[in-house]
Amino acid sequence: MISWFKHNNYPEFWKQYSKEFKQKQPKNIENTRFVVFDTETTGLDIANDRILSIGAIGIYNNIIDVYDGFEIYLKQDAFKAETVEIHGILKEGKLTKISEAEAMENFIAYLGNSVLVAHHTAFDIEMINAALKRLKLPKLKNKTIDTGILYKKLEGKKDAHFNLDVLCKEFNIPKHDRHTAAGDAFITALLFLKIISKLKKERNLHYSDLFRVSGKEGLM
Amino acid sequence: MKNTIAERIYDFLKNFPPFDVLEKDQLFKIASNVKVTYIEKDNFVFKQDENPHEYFYVVKDGAIGLYRSMDHEQILVDICDEGDIFGLRPLIQNDLYLMSAKANEESILYAVSVEILKEIIETNDKVKKFLIASFSSNIKTPYAKGTNGQLFANIEMLQTSNTSFMEIQSAEFSKKPITTLKTSTIKEAAQIMSEKRVGSILIVENRNPIGIITDKDLRSKIATGLVSIDESVTAIMSSPVKTFKQKITVAEAQIAMIKNKITHLCITKDGTNKTELIGVMSEHDIVVLHGNNPSLLIKKAYRAKDVNALKFIREKASDLLQGYIEQDIPITFISKIISEINEAITIKTIELSLEEMDKKPPVKFGWIALGSQGRKEQLLMTDQDNALVFEDVSLEKYQPTKQYFLQLSKKITEKLNVIGFEYCPADMMANNPKWCLSLTEWKNQFDTWIKSPTEDAIMMCTIFFDYDLVYGEKKLVNAMSDSIYESIKSFEIFLNFLGRNALRNPPPIGFFRQFLVENDGAHKDQFDLKSRALMPLVDAARLLTLSHNIKDKNNTVSRYKKLMKIEPKNQDLYLSCIDSFNILLQFRTQQGLKNNDSGRYVDLNNLNKFEKLKLKGCFKPIRDVQELLNIRYNLAQMM
Numbered sequence: 001m002i003s004w005f006k007h008n009n010y011p012e013f014w015k016q017y018s019k020e021f022k023q024k025q026p027k028n029i030e031n032t033r034f035v036v037f038d039t040e041t042t043g044l045d046i047a048n049d050r051i052l053s054i055g056a057i058g059i060y061n062n063i064i065d066v067y068d069g070f071e072i073y074l075k076q077d078a079f080k081a082e083t084v085e086i087h088g089i090l091k092e093g094k095l096t097k098i099s100e101a102e103a104m105e106n107f108i109a110y111l112g113n114s115v116l117v118a119h120h121t122a123f124d125i126e127m128i129n130a131a132l133k134r135l136k137l138p139k140l141k142n143k144t145i146d147t148g149i150l151y152k153k154l155e156g157k158k159d160a161h162f163n164l165d166v167l168c169k170e171f172n173i174p175k176h177d178r179h180t181a182a183g184d185a186f187i188t189a190l191l192f193l194k195i196i197s198k199l200k201k202e203r204n205l206h207y208s209d210l211f212r213v214s215g216k217e218g219l220m
Numbered sequence: 221m222k223n224t225i226a227e228r229i230y231d232f233l234k235n236f237p238p239f240d241v242l243e244k245d246q247l248f249k250i251a252s253n254v255k256v257t258y259i260e261k262d263n264f265v266f267k268q269d270e271n272p273h274e275y276f277y278v279v280k281d282g283a284i285g286l287y288r289s290m291d292h293e294q295i296l297v298d299i300c301d302e303g304d305i306f307g308l309r310p311l312i313q314n315d316l317y318l319m320s321a322k323a324n325e326e327s328i329l330y331a332v333s334v335e336i337l338k339e340i341i342e343t344n345d346k347v348k349k350f351l352i353a354s355f356s357s358n359i360k361t362p363y364a365k366g367t368n369g370q371l372f373a374n375i376e377m378l379q380t381s382n383t384s385f386m387e388i389q390s391a392e393f394s395k396k397p398i399t400t401l402k403t404s405t406i407k408e409a410a411q412i413m414s415e416k417r418v419g420s421i422l423i424v425e426n427r428n429p430i431g432i433i434t435d436k437d438l439r440s441k442i443a444t445g446l447v448s449i450d451e452s453v454t455a456i457m458s459s460p461v462k463t464f465k466q467k468i469t470v471a472e473a474q475i476a477m478i479k480n481k482i483t484h485l486c487i488t489k490d491g492t493n494k495t496e497l498i499g500v501m502s503e504h505d506i507v508v509l510h511g512n513n514p515s516l517l518i519k520k521a522y523r524a525k526d527v528n529a530l531k532f533i534r535e536k537a538s539d540l541l542q543g544y545i546e547q548d549i550p551i552t553f554i555s556k557i558i559s560e561i562n563e564a565i566t567i568k569t570i571e572l573s574l575e576e577m578d579k580k581p582p583v584k585f586g587w588i589a590l591g592s593q594g595r596k597e598q599l600l601m602t603d604q605d606n607a608l609v610f611e612d613v614s615l616e617k618y619q620p621t622k623q624y625f626l627q628l629s630k631k632i633t634e635k636l637n638v639i640g641f642e643y644c645p646a647d648m649m650a651n652n653p654k655w656c657l658s659l660t661e662w663k664n665q666f667d668t669w670i671k672s673p674t675e676d677a678i679m680m681c682t683i684f685f686d687y688d689l690v691y692g693e694k695k696l697v698n699a700m701s702d703s704i705y706e707s708i709k710s711f712e713i714f715l716n717f718l719g720r721n722a723l724r725n726p727p728p729i730g731f732f733r734q735f736l737v738e739n740d741g742a743h744k745d746q747f748d749l750k751s752r753a754l755m756p757l758v759d760a761a762r763l764l765t766l767s768h769n770i771k772d773k774n775n776t777v778s779r780y781k782k783l784m785k786i787e788p789k790n791q792d793l794y795l796s797c798i799d800s801f802n803i804l805l806q807f808r809t810q811q812g813l814k815n816n817d818s819g820r821y822v823d824l825n826n827l828n829k830f831e832k833l834k835l836k837g838c839f840k841p842i843r844d845v846q847e848l849l850n851i852r853y854n855l856a857q858m859m
């Protein structure tokens with residue numbers, strides 16, 4: 001058992017993580033490190049399902065850096081056989097697996113103060129937050145961008161709502177390794193770059209625009 | 221730790237040169253350090269004259285156009301699509317970008333760190349060779365200032381060729397070795413051997429060779445009564461066996477036999493005795509092979525008693541050619557050997573024909589090879605193109621003399637046809653009265669062609685100007701050459717006509733860097749390697765040497781070499797022409813051997829990326845030398 005479980009005091013990595021948000025954050029797209037991530041889970045129930053794996057990749061200055069990648073697989077206590085079909089992650093597979101606590105520590109250290117990007121972020125963030133909660137830790141502090149919402153900021157897409165597969169098709173992104181966390185993170189990263197690029201072409205895109213939920217204000 | 225993304229990039233890169241020749245861990249290192257960028261249509265990756273990035277680029281999806289700006293205009297030089305590399309040369313040569321790279325459609329690029337590549341170049345020779353070769357194709361100015369032609373495609377130069385002809389031949393071996401299991405008795409094995417008429421039998425276990433029994437074992441161990449014939453083969457087999465890889469050369473095989481005092485070598489899949497047996501090579505195979513070395517073939521040709529012997533030699537020469545091409549022996553070396561063998565065969569054919577004639581030739585004559593044979597660039601069995609010149613005779617003697625030589629020529633061409641040099645479909649052979657002429661007739665003929673350069677006349681010149689005396693009187697041929705230069709001197713505009721002809725085939729690549737293929741006919745959609753790539757280089761070399769009054773240079777490579785000396789300012793261009801010519805000739809020969817035809821037409825769909833790249837690399841010098849002709853002979857005005 002790791003010691004910080006017992007203490008009210010947060011563990012060192014979390015203190016380090018929190019500190020990064022006290023500094024001044026970058027305010028433009030080029031200077032921001034985006035981390036595009038995806039989780040594969042045992043199901044959609046945030047309270048009872050668990051994270052099977054996390055895949056992520058960093059983007060800086062509009063470049064996806066493969067070296068800045070993250071890929072982990074989690075040990076499972078509760079194992080749901082029916083989800084294996086989609087993700088292909090067996091309970092006792094060949095992959096090296098780590099505990100949820102270790103996974104969160106690694107992931108938090110990897111994230112730092114980067115801006116989190118995911119397709120339909122809400123679910124993935126909630127899954128992470130639930131895991132953090134089990135470790136008696138607060139929620140993630142990072143800013144987040146949902147590529148699904150970002151897409152809606154494009155001209156004529158205001159009311160569109162699409163899953164990753166449909167958007168891959170529209171944006172001509174090959175769907176390799178779909179339904180692995182890392183594969184989906186990479187696909188989402190490409191999608192993110194393409195949407196940003198399109199938005200830039202349509203208008204003078206500001207950093208703050210990325211985080212606005214509504215498509216109406218200041219965008220037309 | 222698992223790295224799905226890097227694995228995916230690895231899987232993509234491994235399909236394209238030079239990544240395909242990297243070691244697995246080398247490529248994985250590259251893949252896990254790739255940076256992925258997305259470029260919107262019409263955006264630039266880099267611009268001309270910028271400092272180089274730390275990365276070079278591989279196109280993952282989309283298309284990147286390389287542009288060179290000249291007088292405020294952007295000229296599209298190349299389009300890179302999936303798997304193409306660009307932006308590498310400036311990194312290696314610490315130079316500015318010579319071109320701008322702009323996305324012609326939205327593209328995803330993999331940026332690869334040059335530092336990692338540099339590390340790999342140090343240790344991986346194949347990559348180095350690829351890069352050197354690709355500088356000619358991906359980098360559009362192989363003879364730009366500073367490079368001095370050094371980086372031009374010239375893989376041959378990297379290979380030493382000072383080994384003697386025979387030792388580097390790959391050795392032939394029997395691919396269906398006779399085998400038996402170790403459970404067999406000696407008697408059973410001996411029965412198989414006599415049934416199959418072989419001097420050795422291999423003992424295999426799970427298809428791997430574990431031992432061998434030869435005639436000698438039967439003699440020394442069985443016939444002497446030492447071992448009973450009912451015992452297992454394992455009692456007398458020699459074990460373990462010496463195993464080698466398929467690509468063993470004659471020299472290696474010989475050394476192995478002498479060193480181990482054995483007469484048979486086993487060829488296995490990976491060269492060890494732990495893999496499947498695929499053949500056995502005996503001392504006898506080597507002896508047979510000795511009969512297949514070029515100097516011996518030439519000797520044999522001179523000693524040949526009849527046409528069949530010559531035919532056999534020509535076939536042996538084809539085998540030799542195949543072996544050379546497979547082993548990437550420099551093409552200049554190969555063409556030299558093959559032309560020498562062809563020449564020896566032709567000379568012997570002429571001698572045999574002369575013997576058959578009732579009387580000796582009435583006057584001196586010369587037998588002339590034309591076209592590719594005349595240029596000593598004939599590798600595959602192509603048509604025969606030849607002509608005959610005889611000394612001037614008095615009017616009354618002319619008819620019988622001509623008749624004599626026509627009859628002789630008929631014998632020669634018939635024999636050559638039997639040997640394997642097919643008749644020329646255009647009848648450009650010495651048995652055609654038009655091409656069996658006296659010296660004065662030839663002089664007049666050339667003069668007519670030069671002074672009334674119709675399209676036909678020009679075409680004749682391109683064939684007849686590349687002649688080479690094979691047999692007979694050298695003086696006659698020298699006199700012909702002199703008269704050609706005299707005629708040209710008095711009618712210099714002929715060179716412009718010849719120039720126009722040299723440009724009749726446009727550069728082999730279309731605006732969008734697509735290969736120009738045939739539009740119709742039997743070879744629709746195939747690339748005509750001969751007329752689109754080889755002939756433009758041959759034609760340009762001929763024209764340029766004629767304009768400089770160079771005699772005795774009837775071979776394309778030696779013509780360019782001579783031109784390099786005369787025009788030092790164009791040295792790099794001519795050097796790249798030589799390289800291109802050699803690569804193209806080798807390529808044509810490979811294609812010809814592969815498809816068992818003249819190798820002239822290439823189906824582009826059957827080429828891999830590397831081959832296409834290699835071909836494309838040869839086109840740049842073609843375009844440049846054509847441009848030079850265009851300017852020098854004011855051809856734009858004539859077109």
